[in-house]
Amino acid sequence: MKSTKTITFALLSSAVVILFSACGGTEKSTGIDPKVYTDSLFAVMKADRTNYTKLIIRRLGPIGADAISPAEHWKDLENGAPLPAQMFRAGAEAVADLTDKFTYSLQSEWPINKQNAPKTPMEKQGLKFISDNPGENFYGEEKLGTITYFTAVYPDVAVSDACTQCHNEHKDTPKTDFKVGEVMGGVVIRVPL
Amino acid sequence: MKIVWLVWLFFSCAIGAYYLNMIIFAEDKSALLIGKASHGHYQIELACGACHTQAFGGAEAMQNACENCHSAELEASHDSHRKKKFTDPRNADRIEILDARYCVSCHTEHQVEQTRSMGLTLPTDYCYHCHKTIGEERESHAGLTYDSCASAGCHNYHDNRALYEEFLLNNADQAWLHEPAKLDPPNAASLSRPATQQSITQAEADAAQEKINPKIMQHWLSSSHALAGINCSGCHAPTKNTWLEKPGLAVCESCHEQEADGFKAGKHGMRLSNKMESHLGAINVEESPLEFKPEAAHRQQGCNACHSAHEFNTQFAASEACLACHNDEHSLAYLNSPHGELWQRELAGEIDAGQGVSCASCHMPRLTEKKRGKKITRVQHNQNDNLRPNEKMIRSVCMSCHGLEFAINALASQELIKNNFSGKPERHIESIDWAKKRNSSDTAKTK
Numbered sequence: 001m002k003s004t005k006t007i008t009f010a011l012l013s014s015a016v017v018i019l020f021s022a023c024g025g026t027e028k029s030t031g032i033d034p035k036v037y038t039d040s041l042f043a044v045m046k047a048d049r050t051n052y053t054k055l056i057i058r059r060l061g062p063i064g065a066d067a068i069s070p071a072e073h074w075k076d077l078e079n080g081a082p083l084p085a086q087m088f089r090a091g092a093e094a095v096a097d098l099t100d101k102f103t104y105s106l107q108s109e110w111p112i113n114k115q116n117a118p119k120t121p122m123e124k125q126g127l128k129f130i131s132d133n134p135g136e137n138f139y140g141e142e143k144l145g146t147i148t149y150f151t152a153v154y155p156d157v158a159v160s161d162a163c164t165q166c167h168n169e170h171k172d173t174p175k176t177d178f179k180v181g182e183v184m185g186g187v188v189i190r191v192p193l
Numbered sequence: 194m195k196i197v198w199l200v201w202l203f204f205s206c207a208i209g210a211y212y213l214n215m216i217i218f219a220e221d222k223s224a225l226l227i228g229k230a231s232h233g234h235y236q237i238e239l240a241c242g243a244c245h246t247q248a249f250g251g252a253e254a255m256q257n258a259c260e261n262c263h264s265a266e267l268e269a270s271h272d273s274h275r276k277k278k279f280t281d282p283r284n285a286d287r288i289e290i291l292d293a294r295y296c297v298s299c300h301t302e303h304q305v306e307q308t309r310s311m312g313l314t315l316p317t318d319y320c321y322h323c324h325k326t327i328g329e330e331r332e333s334h335a336g337l338t339y340d341s342c343a344s345a346g347c348h349n350y351h352d353n354r355a356l357y358e359e360f361l362l363n364n365a366d367q368a369w370l371h372e373p374a375k376l377d378p379p380n381a382a383s384l385s386r387p388a389t390q391q392s393i394t395q396a397e398a399d400a401a402q403e404k405i406n407p408k409i410m411q412h413w414l415s416s417s418h419a420l421a422g423i424n425c426s427g428c429h430a431p432t433k434n435t436w437l438e439k440p441g442l443a444v445c446e447s448c449h450e451q452e453a454d455g456f457k458a459g460k461h462g463m464r465l466s467n468k469m470e471s472h473l474g475a476i477n478v479e480e481s482p483l484e485f486k487p488e489a490a491h492r493q494q495g496c497n498a499c500h501s502a503h504e505f506n507t508q509f510a511a512s513e514a515c516l517a518c519h520n521d522e523h524s525l526a527y528l529n530s531p532h533g534e535l536w537q538r539e540l541a542g543e544i545d546a547g548q549g550v551s552c553a554s555c556h557m558p559r560l561t562e563k564k565r566g567k568k569i570t571r572v573q574h575n576q577n578d579n580l581r582p583n584e585k586m587i588r589s590v591c592m593s594c595h596g597l598e599f600a601i602n603a604l605a606s607q608e609l610i611k612n613n614f615s616g617k618p619e620r621h622i623e624s625i626d627w628a629k630k631r632n633s634s635d636t637a638k639t640k
Contacts, residue, residue: 073359075271078563093277103281114330115323119283145285171635190282 035139038152038189041102042137045187048091050159053084058162070162083166101191106156108185110175112167116185120144126153127186134183141193149190156185228303231312235482236464240471244302252295259296261468266458266578270352270585291315291322299350311581317344333627346584346605346622355587355597361628367596374594376547376559381571382417382449390422400425404436412503423448445496453496455574461494478518489518511551512536522611527552530613550594556580558589583610598625 060068060081067079074080082090085106092104109127111117118124126138130153138153158164164178178184215224222239230238237243247254256276267275278284279293292298301307301314308314318339328335342348348356395414398405404425413419418427428440431447442465446453456462460481464473479490492498499514500507512533516524527533532550539549556576562569579585583604591600602618603609609618 073357076354076360092281093275096277096280100280105281105283114326123283144282145289147282147285149282171631188283192282 034150034191034193035152037191038102038139038150039137041104041189042152042154042187045088045091045104046154049084049088052087053160053162057081057084058160061162063162084163102189104187104189106185107188108156110167110173111185112170112172118186118188122151123153123188126151126188129153130155130186131183138186148193150193152189154187154189155183156187158182158184226303229305230302231300231305231308232482233312234302236460236476236480237469237471237473238303240464240469240473243469243471252297255297256295262458262466263296267351271354272351273353274350287323291319316340320348331631333623333631343582346601346620347624349582349584352582352585355584355592355601356624358628358631361597361625362632364592364597365625365629367598369596369599371594371596374548375545376554376593377561377568377570378547379559379570379572381451381569383421384567384569385448386421392420393422393424398425400429401436404429409503412501416503416505417507418505439497439502442496451571452574455578456496459575459577461498461576465495483519484521485518486520489520492518508540508551511553511557515552515556523613524552526611526613526615530615532614555586555590558586558593560589601625 056068057070058064060066061070068081069077069079070081070083071077072083072086074082074086088106092106096103105116107116107118107123107127109118109131118127120142122140122142126140129138130136134155137155140151142149142151158167158178158180161180163184164180164182167173167178167184168176212225215222222241225241226238229235234244244255244258246258250257274293276294279288288294299315299319300312304314309317320342321339324339324342328337343350354360395410398410398413413425428444429437431437431440431444437444442453442456442462453462457466457468460476462475464471464476475494477490477494478485478492499510501509501514512527516527528537532554535544536549536551536554538544539546553572553576556579558573558579559570560573573579573589579589584601586604587597587600591603595603599618601622601624602620603614605620605622606618609616
């Protein structure tokens with residue numbers, strides 16, 4: 001009797017272990033590939049960023065209806081509107097309030113604010129890669145603190161003369177000859193693994 | 194040997210029971226204090242739960258407690274170093290040195306002997322960790338020491354609304370005093386009153402006859418309450434069939450919500466804030482470490498401490514009420530200062546309302562915002578909101594009457610602050626000069 005119970009227990013335990021292993025395997029095989037995940041996130045970010053630049057800033061700003069004043073210190077103006085890069089960063093900060101499953105930032109090898117220059121070895125490598133290889137993205141893994149991240153770097157291309165004009169004329173810019181269509185920086189998306 | 198162990202066990206249990214009782218049941222928890230709290234929190238140092246909201250909540254729970262009281266203020270100050278800047282993994286190396294995600298990394302409590310100005314408990318050269326290359330990026334900053342960034346009237350860690358380069362340039366070369374220098378009258382209360390509400394006469398007063406006192410009646414009739422149609426029952430009988438002899442903060446804030454919120458956010462009313470579960474009651478003057486008049490020691494903070502009941506004289510509340518308690522060098526110098534003299538001329542009717550400078554003109558500034566196109570001006574009732582650092586006063590206060598350069602220099606001049614701005618600033622802060630120099634060299638390059 002005792003041995004029957006032991007055998008039953010052993011069989012059940014094995015079944016549970018196999019079931020869990022199988023579930024684990026299934027989860028792994030159906031999980032989203034980090035590259036697809038970050039590519040999808042970037043698609044949304046890029047669409048929103050382009051739309052804000054063209055539909056709001058260009059249409060309502062000084063080059064359009066002149067109804068709003070896009071400005072770095074927009075909060076000081078009654079009709080001030082955040083610049084596209086600031087709107088993008090505001091989105092990144094709002095996301096940080098909602099989830100820690102991914103983070104993103106806007107960086108450049110020619111930053112107006114030096115704090116937005118690539119900082120980690122992978123950021124430096126990624127920003128250089130997208131600048132040297134127009135149209136291509138960069139993917140890698142890096143350990144920051146105690147966590148390993150999947151890091152993707154996407155080119156941030158000047159979509160409007162509003163982008164190039166503002167950057168070329170800014171007193172803190174290290175580059176004054178940006179042209180529409182050129183890579184001005186990169187969007188760095190990180191997913192903790 | 195057995196007896197020794199029994200004695201040890203007895204005393205261990207006794208000590209454990211003492212602290213358990215202290216934590217759970219005792220009203221006075223002062224024995225649990227590991228050190229005096231800073232100037233910002235001394236009033237609530239015995240309301241342990243205000244900050245220590247969870248026994249095992251860790252850093253996040255403590256941070257939530259900080260944000261519970263301070264997040265609105267940081268948001269309004271356009272905080273230059275928001276927590277979210279440091280939650281990005283790319284700053285992992287930085288937060289290993291200085292974990293700027295948490296307020297307590299820089300503002301550690303119960304270490305009063307190590308607490309510097311602004312409640313800072315770090316060495317003052319902390320900017321170095323992230324901005325060590327600034328000397329290479331800005332010619333004007335080469336060779337500056339890192340303990341001077343936030344102590345020279347140029348930068349603050351959180352609030353830089355009046356100190357950033359574009360603002361300096363836009364407001365450079367202003368005269369030291371604007372002509373005419375005049376403040377907008379507050380209109381928030383009158384705008385919130387229903388248009389149909391008419392002023393009330395003595396005959397319409399609805400207090401029971403035995404409650405009516407001629408002096409009180411006279412005060413009330415000349416008050417903005419009677420003029421706005423607020424009858425006796427409006428404050429004394431907030432609910433039917435009750436009569437409050439001394440209506441308190443709860444009654445005032447049922448109409449003056451924003452003013453009450455400001456009062457509770459500052460040191461006058463912080464103990465009454467509903468953001469903390471404390472029953473400490475309003476602070477008495479004698480409990481403050483500041484210098485006060487001995488005869489004011491027994492006074493307790495509340496709306497009526499400054500706005501005398503029934504009369505609600507805002508002119509009295511704007512200076513006389515302050516000087517009835519405050520006895521420090523700055524306060525004592527006020528009446529003979531240019532600001533104080535202007536205020537006395539306003540009281541005498543020699544100049545227009547808004548041209549005098551009361552204590553409240555600077556410490557309880559008039560804040561204007563537009564709502565649905567309408568300009569609303571209200572009085573900030575948190576008198577501590579713009580004090581630390583005092584550069585917070587530049588935009589909301591000083592620049593109402595003075596040029597930016599004068600304001601920056603004046604607020605950096607300790608002697609001038611002590612004598613209540615009687616004279617010229619003894620310091621000159623170079624930030625505007627540097628911004629102009631950089632701008633002119635950039636303009637020259639462009640040409």
